[in-house]
Amino acid sequence: MTNPEPDAIDRDLIEGLLRELAGHLHALAEHDLTGAIDLRSLPLTDVQLDGLRERLGRGEVSASFDVAGRSEVWETRYPGIWWIRHYDGLETVVVERIEITAVPEILRAGHADLAAAAANLRRELAVVEQDYRAEVGSHGGI
Amino acid sequence: MAASETIGEELLRRGISRRALLKYGAYLASLMALPPLQARAMADALAAARRQSVIWLSFQECTGCTESLTRSFGPTLEDLIFNMISLDYHETLQAVSGEAAEQARLAAMRENAGKYVLVVDGSVSTRDGGVYSAVAGKTNLQVLEETAAGAMALISVGTCAAFGGIPHAHPNPTGAVPVSAIIKDKPLINISGCPPIPEAMAGTIAYLITFGRLPDLDQLRRPKSFFGDTIHDRCYRRPFYDKGMFAKSFDDEGARKGWCLYELGCKGPVTYNACATLKWNGGTSFPIQSGHGCLGCSEPDFWDKGSFYRPLSATTAHPARTVGAAAATGIAVGALGAALARRAKHRALTGGEKS
Ligand code: SF4
Numbered sequence: 001m002t003n004p005e006p007d008a009i010d011r012d013l014i015e016g017l018l019r020e021l022a023g024h025l026h027a028l029a030e031h032d033l034t035g036a037i038d039l040r041s042l043p044l045t046d047v048q049l050d051g052l053r054e055r056l057g058r059g060e061v062s063a064s065f066d067v068a069g070r071s072e073v074w075e076t077r078y079p080g081i082w083w084i085r086h087y088d089g090l091e092t093v094v095v096e097r098i099e100i101t102a103v104p105e106i107l108r109a110g111h112a113d114l115a116a117a118a119a120n121l122r123r124e125l126a127v128v129e130q131d132y133r134a135e136v137g138s139h140g141g142i
Numbered sequence: 143m144a145a146s147e148t149i150g151e152e153l154l155r156r157g158i159s160r161r162a163l164l165k166y167g168a169y170l171a172s173l174m175a176l177p178p179l180q181a182r183a184m185a186d187a188l189a190a191a192r193r194q195s196v197i198w199l200s201f202q203e204c205t206g207c208t209e210s211l212t213r214s215f216g217p218t219l220e221d222l223i224f225n226m227i228s229l230d231y232h233e234t235l236q237a238v239s240g241e242a243a244e245q246a247r248l249a250a251m252r253e254n255a256g257k258y259v260l261v262v263d264g265s266v267s268t269r270d271g272g273v274y275s276a277v278a279g280k281t282n283l284q285v286l287e288e289t290a291a292g293a294m295a296l297i298s299v300g301t302c303a304a305f306g307g308i309p310h311a312h313p314n315p316t317g318a319v320p321v322s323a324i325i326k327d328k329p330l331i332n333i334s335g336c337p338p339i340p341e342a343m344a345g346t347i348a349y350l351i352t353f354g355r356l357p358d359l360d361q362l363r364r365p366k367s368f369f370g371d372t373i374h375d376r377c378y379r380r381p382f383y384d385k386g387m388f389a390k391s392f393d394d395e396g397a398r399k400g401w402c403l404y405e406l407g408c409k410g411p412v413t414y415n416a417c418a419t420l421k422w423n424g425g426t427s428f429p430i431q432s433g434h435g436c437l438g439c440s441e442p443d444f445w446d447k448g449s450f451y452r453p454l455s456a457t458t459a460h461p462a463r464t465v466g467a468a469a470a471t472g473i474a475v476g477a478l479g480a481a482l483a484r485r486a487k488h489r490a491l492t493g494g495e496k497s
Contacts, residue, residue, distance in 0.1 A: 034179070035179070036177075036178035036179050036181075037178065038171065038172045038178040040172050041172055041175050043376075065161070067158065067159060067161045067162045067165060068158070068162040068165055068166065069165070071161075071165065084168075086165050086168065086169065088424075090424055092424050092425055094169050094172075095165065095168045095169050095172055097168060097172070097178055105164060105182055106161050106164045106165065106168075109159070110159065110160030110161070112150055112151075112154055112160060112189070113154070113159045113160055116154050
């Protein structure tokens with residue numbers, strides 16, 4: 001079942017949110033200030049939410065990943081305005097928010113994750129090297 | 143998990159990235175109506191925190207509160223929440239029993255003295271020294287006093303622990319009282335409901351771990367983020383109420399068309415809880431959406447307020463009458479109040495931060 005078209009009240013509300021987004025975007029461009037709007041905490045109907053999403057459209061970048069449930073992130077037609085949606089393991093939407101930022105924090109690799117990745121990679125390479133030495137050793141060297 | 147390990151370290155060890163905490167932070171911020179940019183700070187705080195020791199005591203109760211907490215999230219989020227706490231004692235969920243269980247509680251109290259959170263479900267029997275409810279030869283009253291002494295904070299989950307609930311209902315044969323009537327010298331949060339909404343329980347515990355302090359509470363010590371609005375404020379049938387369109391019986395045309403259930407006894411106008419927004423069973427539905435009025439289960443003495451099926455304004459010989467009448471005559475005020483509250487909330491929900 002598809003939702004009905006937004007009526008005048010819906011359109012007013014969407015316009016209001018767009019104006020707020022424009023303010024955030026200006027703050028990001030001029031003063032490097034990031035912003036966020038939690039869509040699920042606003043008294044929005046499904047029609048209004050769909051209307052806003054359609055109005056913002058999709059831009060060049062989109063990403064999906066699976067950490068504690070699936071997540072979808074996409075840049076809207078307005079670079080710097082990102083739509084972020086998290087699901088839980090039962091495919092229920094648990095977070096729906098807009099972030100006004102150059103790159104959403106959740107797409108960046110965290111510092112601790114980088115350090116752990118470096119250590120892991122080094123450990124894996126050490127194992128490969130060990131295997132190589134063992135193999136070379138068993139053939140009595142070159 | 144080693145006691146010294148932080149939540150972030152433990153997740154890393156299991157190959158789960160910081161993104162999981164960012165996602166949980168965003169979820170929690172949304173749930174508790176915190177500024178959305180706090181999600182990142184919450185993720186950082188959670189990563190650096192150690193698992194919170196929790197001792198859970200069950201007194202005069204039906205285990206519905208535990209059922210609610212353990213059965214409502216998608217498995218991935220549930221998993222995360224149980225990673226944040228170390229449930230050191232819970233009679234229903236723990237594997238040990240008998241003497242070993244008692245020792246587990248005493249050991250947790252010793253090891254985490256002054257740092258554990260004590261969660262209680264169920265009311266406390268006080269008549270005749272509290273003999274009507276006892277475990278391992280100790281009355282609930284004794285165990286509560288003993289365990290609360292070393293707690294950092296208490297959380298009374300469910301209407302029984304928060305307000306006395308059904309055991310406290312007339313004629314209250316066991317002299318049941320809420321936890322707050324016994325423990326007066328500790329920070330205490332009430333998360334009422336019969337049972338309470340699981341997100342309210344888990345969200346409040348996560349808030350405590352993240353910020354190390356109590357969330358904002360209402361005059362009944364309930365977290366405002368979950369108990370700040372009435373069911374009526376956020377009810378999807380509200381437009382029918384405002385137009386005076388009421389179902390008169392459970393099978394009439396109005397009921398079939400989803401009109402307001404006020405005249406069928408709905409207690410939504412005087413009940414503070416988040417059922418209308420968070421709903422139940424992973425956001426599936428809530429009583430009013432299923433066609434039944436709100437029983438008012440998160441309010442004190444809900445069981446003794448006359449019939450569940452008598453309209454609020456018709457309730458007689460009870461304090462609820464005054465409140466109900468005020469709610470009935472204050473339609474315009476109520477609607478305006480709700481609109482203003484929404485606007486205030488909207489302001490609180492958006493914001494900017496230097497990146
Ligand atoms: S009286 Fe009950 S059903 Fe009617 S609008 Fe209020 S909460 Fe909803």
